[in-house]
Amino acid sequence: MAPQSLEKDYPWVTSPVIISAPMSGFAGHDLAHAVYKAGGIGFLGALPDIKALRTALEDVTELVTGNRIPEPNTTLPIGLGALLFAQKLDEVVALVAEFRPTAVWLFAAHGLAGFKLWSDAIRKASSETKIWIQIGSVTGAVNLVQSCNPDVLVLQGADAGGHGGEKGASIISLIPETIQALERLGLDDVSVVAAGGIAHGSSVAAALTLGADGVVMGTSFLAAEETKVHPAYVDAILETEDGGQTTVRAKVFDELAGPNIWPSDFDGRALIAESYRDHVKGISIDDIRKSHAEAKQSSELGFGAHNRRAAIWAGTGVGLVRNKAPAAEIIDEVRQEARTALERIVRGLK
Amino acid sequence: MAPQSLEKDYPWVTSPVIISAPMSGFAGHDLAHAVYKAGGIGFLGALPDIKALRTALEDVTELVTGNRIPEPNTTLPIGLGALLFAQKLDEVVALVAEFRPTAVWLFAAHGLAGFKLWSDAIRKASSETKIWIQIGSVTGAVNLVQSCNPDVLVLQGADAGGHGGEKGASIISLIPETIQALERLGLDDVSVVAAGGIAHGSSVAAALTLGADGVVMGTSFLAAEETKVHPAYVDAILETEDGGQTTVRAKVFDELAGPNIWPSDFDGRALIAESYRDHVKGISIDDIRKSHAEAKQSSELGFGAHNRRAAIWAGTGVGLVRNKAPAAEIIDEVRQEARTALERIVRGLK
Numbered sequence: 219m220a221p222q223s224l225e226k227d228y229p230w231v232t233s234p235v236i237i238s239a240p241m242s243g244f245a246g247h248d249l250a251h252a253v254y255k256a257g258g259i260g261f262l263g264a265l266p267d268i269k270a271l272r273t274a275l276e277d278v279t280e281l282v283t284g285n286r287i288p289e290p291n292t293t294l295p296i297g298l299g300a301l302l303f304a305q306k307l308d309e310v311v312a313l314v315a316e317f318r319p320t321a322v323w324l325f326a327a328h329g330l331a332g333f334k335l336w337s338d339a340i341r342k343a344s345s346e347t348k349i350w351i352q353i354g355s356v357t358g359a360v361n362l363v364q365s366c367n368p369d370v371l372v373l374q375g376a377d378a379g380g381h382g383g384e385k386g387a388s389i390i391s392l393i394p395e396t397i398q399a400l401e402r403l404g405l406d407d408v409s410v411v412a413a414g415g416i417a418h419g420s421s422v423a424a425a426l427t428l429g430a431d432g433v434v435m436g437t438s439f440l441a442a443e444e445t446k447v448h449p450a451y452v453d454a455i456l457e458t459e460d461g462g463q464t465t466v467r468a469k470v471f472d473e474l475a476g477p478n479i480w481p482s483d484f485d486g487r488a489l490i491a492e493s494y495r496d497h498v499k500g501i502s503i504d505d506i507r508k509s510h511a512e513a514k515q516s517s518e519l520g521f522g523a524h525n526r527r528a529a530i531w532a533g534t535g536v537g538l539v540r541n542k543a544p545a546a547e548i549i550d551e552v553r554q555e556a557r558t559a560l561e562r563i564v565r566g567l568k
Numbered sequence: 569m570a571p572q573s574l575e576k577d578y579p580w581v582t583s584p585v586i587i588s589a590p591m592s593g594f595a596g597h598d599l600a601h602a603v604y605k606a607g608g609i610g611f612l613g614a615l616p617d618i619k620a621l622r623t624a625l626e627d628v629t630e631l632v633t634g635n636r637i638p639e640p641n642t643t644l645p646i647g648l649g650a651l652l653f654a655q656k657l658d659e660v661v662a663l664v665a666e667f668r669p670t671a672v673w674l675f676a677a678h679g680l681a682g683f684k685l686w687s688d689a690i691r692k693a694s695s696e697t698k699i700w701i702q703i704g705s706v707t708g709a710v711n712l713v714q715s716c717n718p719d720v721l722v723l724q725g726a727d728a729g730g731h732g733g734e735k736g737a738s739i740i741s742l743i744p745e746t747i748q749a750l751e752r753l754g755l756d757d758v759s760v761v762a763a764g765g766i767a768h769g770s771s772v773a774a775a776l777t778l779g780a781d782g783v784v785m786g787t788s789f790l791a792a793e794e795t796k797v798h799p800a801y802v803d804a805i806l807e808t809e810d811g812g813q814t815t816v817r818a819k820v821f822d823e824l825a826g827p828n829i830w831p832s833d834f835d836g837r838a839l840i841a842e843s844y845r846d847h848v849k850g851i852s853i854d855d856i857r858k859s860h861a862e863a864k865q866s867s868e869l870g871f872g873a874h875n876r877r878a879a880i881w882a883g884t885g886v887g888l889v890r891n892k893a894p895a896a897e898i899i900d901e902v903r904q905e906a907r908t909a910l911e912r913i914v915r916g917l918k
Contacts, residue, residue: 233916354812355810355813356809356811357809357810375738375740376738376812377737377740377741385813385816386812386813387727387738387765387811387812387884387885388726388727388737388738388739388740388765388884389740390725390738390739390740390764390765390766390774390884390885391727391765391766391767391768391771391811391812391883391884391885391887392884394768394770394771395768395810395811395885395887395888398768398888414740415737415738415740415741416740417741417744418741418744418745420743420744420777420778420779421741421778423778423913424740424774424775424777424778425740425774426913426916427770427774427777427909427910428770428771428773428909429770429909459749460705460706460707461706461737461741462704462706462726462735462736462738462741462742463705463707463736533741534737534738534741534742535737535740535741535744537706537741537745538741538744538745538748559777559779560777560913560914563773563776563777563910563913564910564914566583566776
C-alpha cells in the first residue's frame, strides 16, 4: 500500500519487516528488545495492571537505551499493545506520554468510537508515536481508516491464534479486498501489515505478495527463548501438528476462569484440549470451570499434556513451530525462507 | 513442489496455471471448454445423474475435438470432478474409460479407502488420466499421498466456498505445513494446487509463493458467462462484499432440502441469508425447510434478495467478484494482477 513506509518510520528495520505480536502476558521486555535488535518491530503486550506495564516499559527502556528516556521528538523504538476494553485510557496515555513508544497497537475496542478516543488521546500525548489498529474485516478497516487515520492497519486473518473477530476470512482474501476498497476511496496511504497463520517464510513472502508492508508473527514467538511462557505451554506448541485440525476458534476459552469479559463479537483460537472437548460434549460451564480451576493448581498450570484444561492460544501455523530458539534465529530463519520462496518465483517468471 | 509439472502434463496451459473448480451443477461443458481455451485447466462438475454426466462429456468433447473421441494414448484435455460419496464408481469409471478426461478430481470419500478404490479403478480404466485428490488437512494429505499416490493434491483452505472439511486452516499455513510434512517423508514429487479464497491475482501470486504449482478458482467463475447459474444467484455474488463477514461455514445449508447426505466431517461455506439466520435464531429445521421449499417456488428459486433462502455457495473471495465476464477475461485479469504483484515484489528485492 505505502511501499517502504515501515522502513521510513522505523529506520532500524530490515526487510522483510517482521513484527512480534503484542501478546498479552507473553510479550515482555526481553522479547520486544530481541525483535528490535534483530531488525524487526518488537511490541510489549498490553497489561491491565498499570504497575506491571510501567515496569515493562522501564525494563525495555533500560535494555534499549541504557535507561535514558528518549530525547524530545524521538521515540523509544519499541511498540506497545493496548487492549481497549480492558485498560484505562488515562493510565495508558500517561505512560505513552512518559515513555514515548514508537507505536501503540490498538485492539478490541467496544466499537469505532473507542478507537477514535484512544487514537486522538495518544496522538495528543505523544505526537511522534504511530497509531496501529488491528481489525479483521474489510468494512471495519475502511471505517477505522476514515475515522481514526491510523498509520498502520493490522489486518488479522481467521488463522490467527488468540483473540480476533468471531467471523472472518484469512488474509488470502482479506488483504486484497481491503486494499481494493481503500484504493477506491483514495484512502491508500495507510500501511498494511498482515497477521494470522504466518509461521513460515513462504507465508511471509505470500503476505508481501498480497500487498502487506510487513508481517506479524505471534505463535512463532511463543517458542522464542525471550518470551515469558510456562515450559508446559511451549511444549504443547512444539508438539502440535496440523494446525487447522488441532486448533479451533471458540468463546469457551474466555469463560474458563469466569465470565467472558471480551466484546461480544470476539472469540479466540486455541489448541483443542480437555475444556473445549467437554464444552462440545455439553458439559456445563460450571463443571468445566471447576475442572479448569483444579488443573490450574498443578505445577503445569493446566498446560501439561496429561490434563490440558487451560487455554493454549495458538494460530493455525502452530504445526510449523517445532523448536525453541532465540527470537533473532526465528526471524533469520523466516527471512531466509521468504527469500528462497521469492527467488523461486522470480526464476519462474523468466 | 514439482516445478513445471503442470506444464508438462497439461501442455496447453499458460503460467500461472488457473484451474476452474468442478462445481457440481455449475461447471458444465461451456465453462470447462472456455477455461481450456484460455490456457487453464477446465473441469466438469460431478453429476450424480449419469445420463446428464454423459451428455456433459459428449458436449465438451464436441466443443474441444469436433466430436472425436481422443486417439489411443491421448486424453481429452478436460478434467472431470467426482463426488465419491454421491456417485457410483462403476458408472463413472465406464465414462472415464470411454471419454478419457485428462484428470479426475476426487472429492469427499467416506474415508481413505474410498479414495484408494477410485484411484485404482480410474488408473486401470484410463492409464493416461491423472488423479487429483482434494483435501484440507496436513494429515489427510500425507495419508492420501502414501495410500493413493495422486498426481495432484488440491489443498483446500477454509476460505473456500461450497463444501470442504468442517475444520481447517487457510492455505497460508496449510500449504507450507503440508509441503514440509511431505518433504520430510520424501513424498514431494506430487504437484500441489491451492484452493480457497483466491479471487484476485495477488492471491494467485501468494499461492504460488506458498509453493503451489497452480491455483483453483471457484467463486470467481460463478460470474463467468459460460457458467450454468441462475441470474439471481449471480446477482447475489456480485453484490456481496466483505466475504469473511458475509459468508459462513455451516451444515444447515445441506439440510435445507432434506437430510444432509454429506460425510459427517464436511460442511460448506455460503452467503449468510435467511435460512442461516433462522437456524441461528433456533428455528426448527422443519420450519426452515418449509420456508425454503416455498422460496424455491419463486421465479428466483430462493436466490433473490427479497427472500434469500436457498444456499448460495461462495468463498471469502466473493467481495472481489464484481462483474460478469467471459471466463477468458476473468483468467486474463487475475494473470495480469498476479504479474503486477510479483513484479512489485521483485522490484522490492533489488
